[in-house]
Amino acid sequence: MPSIQLVMDTNERVLGLGDDTAEAARQRALAEAAAAEAETNAAFAEEFSGPAYATQAAGEAATTEGQFFRVPIGTTPETYTRYQRTSGGSIEAAPLITSAEATSAIGSNRDPNTYATQSVVLGNNAGAGFAASTEAGLQNTKGLVVIGDGAVSDGSYNHDFSIFIGNDSGRYATGGYCTVALGLRTGQDLTTGQYNTFIGTDAGKDTTTGGDNVFVGAKSGLVNTSGYSNTCLGTSSGIALTTGADNVMVGTQAGQSITAGTRNIALGTLALGAATTASNNVAIGYWALRLSTSGSNVAIGSQAMGVATTATQNTCIGDQSGSGLTSATRNVSVGYQALWSDQTGQSSVAVGWGAGRSATGGSLTAVGDSAGYALTSGTFNTFVGRSSGAGVTTGGQNTALGDGAFGGAGGVNNGTAVGFQALSAATASSNTGVGWRAGWSVTSGGGNTALGDSAGDAVTTGANNTAIGHTSDNAATGSNQTALGFGATTTKSNQVVIGNSSVEETVIRGITKSTVYLVASLPAASTAGAGARAFVSDADSVGAGNTAVGGGSFNVPVYSDGSVWRIG
Incomplete structure (x- = not known):
């Protein structure tokens, strides 16, 4: 029969019964280890905190x-x-031990209560403002990291899973579930705002009920109270924000004046720097929309719409694009200095380097490098192509399509130039040039029409001329000339030429009236040629096909059969 043994520790205290020496040894070892740990803890407490006294x-x-x-x-x-x-x-x-479950607290007057569990508290007065959790079924606030003198010290903080690091961080906070506040005085006034991130001295300092905000940078979101879903990155970014929501501001002083504005995007130093209650703006680039106080603008590029104030519903993309707009509306500019000077114009589209650079009149469409570059007060112009309309200044209602079309136009109006360098030197109004270098040499002559490759390219000061056809032309200074057909060329004013010198036959069908003749003055039928037609004022209309003779009193159509003039 095995013996029954008493299991005792080294101090001869009975620990239990054992039926063999092995079990007794095991029990003794466990007891001795526990006693040693207790003695070590007591010794450490004695060494670190000194002896214990009742008071x-x-x-x-x-x-x-x-x-x-x-x-x-x-x-x-x-x-x-x-x-x-x-x-x-x-x-x-600094104390060593706190009574809260799984919590470490170091610092004078740190967390003197037992409300924060599973937390870390470091700093004088840190965590002094902890309160019991308000979450259903929970007795203590938990999952907190509070580091810094005065951090979460003067409120009654009762929300979970937050981090406050920095002197006075969250000092007066009473709530704010899942808050991250890093920096001096960050998030110190939080009440019910949740899921906020504050990083930087005074970042989100005055936020109370606003939630889902990210403020990163010294004084970022400084005075925000109830604003929510804002993202501000950069020193003083969103510094004036109070109740605004859904804003994104990135860069030093980006969106620095916005208070109640919503749905704005400002990326760049001082971008959207003056707007207060404006909404729906996009400002990307240094000084983009710097002075704007209105909404619904898109400005992308350094100083894009940089001096705009009350301008609205504009889209400007490019370095200094639309930088002169002040109160203008419904404009689109894309390219370096496109619409650079426009202040109050409306409904313009300028795309390309310097397109519409000096325009102020509005209702301009300029597409191409330097298109409409010199235009000032002219309105209702359309210029498409590199340097198209580049010389037009005060003129209006012009259309130029093609590289260099209307290149030196000055104050022209009502002109149409389509084709490479069409009407490239014209300075007069009401000219039409369609084709490669059509009307290329026209200067002060107005009212000319040139259709075709190089058509009318010899005309300079001549006016009211028409040249239709490849290389058709008019005399340089003549007026009221008409040249029709390939190579047709007039040589003097008030002349009509159909075809070039190689034409052997001209057929004109139907009734043609140029001059009313008397029968006696009709040119010889053989000279006029078969098919020629005319009117005579004294022919007897005695039946179609009869020979025209004098004696009538009204205009009668006649035609040549090659030998005689006949009625008909």
Whole structure:
């Protein structure tokens, strides 16, 4: 029969019964390990915090200057306030142990309550403002990291899973689930705002009920109160924001004046810097929309719409694009300095380097490098092509399509130039040139029409001329000339030429009236040629096909059969 043994520790305390020496040894080893751990903890507490006394006064009486002692907090075991003896009494020093579950707290007057569990608290007065959790079924606030003198110290903070790092960070906070606040005074006034991230001195300092905000940078979102879903990155970005929502501001002082504005995007130093309550703006680039106070603008590029004030519903893309717009509306500019000077114009589209650079009149369409470059007050112009309309200044209602078309036009009006360098030198109004270099040499002559490759390219000061056909032309200074057909060329004013010198026959069908003749003055039928037609004022209409003779009193159509003129 096995013997029954008493299991005892090294101090001869009975631990239990054992039926063999192995079990007794195991029980003894466990007990000794637990006792050793307790002695180690006590020794560490004694060494770090000094001996324990019932009251602060008792500790002061039993210690000398420089020594530490500890006083129990309430009736909770192993929870102490640590003091250091001074010449005039004692001061509270960093404690070692807190009663809250799985919580470390270091710093004078840190977390004197037991409400924060599973937390880390470091700093003088840090966590002094913890309160019981308001979440259903929870007794304590949990998952907190509070580091810094005065962090979460003066409120009654009762939300979970937040981080406050920095002196006075969250100092007066009473709530704010899942808050991350890093920096001096960050998020110090939070009440119910949730899911906020504040990084940088005074970032989100005054936020109370606003949630889902990200403020990164010194004074970013400084005075925001109830604004929500804002993202501000950069020193003083969104610094004036109070109730605005859904804004994105990135860059030093980006959106610095927005208070209640919503749905704005500002990326770049001082971008959207003056707007307060404006909404629906996009400003990307240094000084983009810097002075704007209105909404619904898109400005992308350094100084794009940089001096705009009340301008609205504009889209400007490119370095200094639309930089002169002030109160203009419904404009589109794309390219370096496109619509650079326009201030009050409306409904213009300028695409290309310097397109419409000096325009101020509005209702302009300029597409191409330097298209409409010199235009000032002219309106209702359309220029498409590199340097098209580049010379038009005050003229209006012009259309130029093609590289260099209307290149030197000045104050022309009502002109149409289509084709490479068409009407490239014209300075007069009401000219039409369609084709490669059509009307290429026209200067002060107006009212000319040139249709075709190089048509009318010899005309300079001549007016009211028509040249239709490849290389058809008119005399340089003549007026009222008409040249029809390939190579047809007039040589003097008031002349009509159909075809070039190679034409052998001209057939004109139907009734043709140029001059009313008397029968006696009709040119010879053989000279006019078969098929020629005319009117005579004194022919007897005695039946179609009869020979025209004098004696009538009204105009009668006649035609040549090659030999005689016949009625018909």
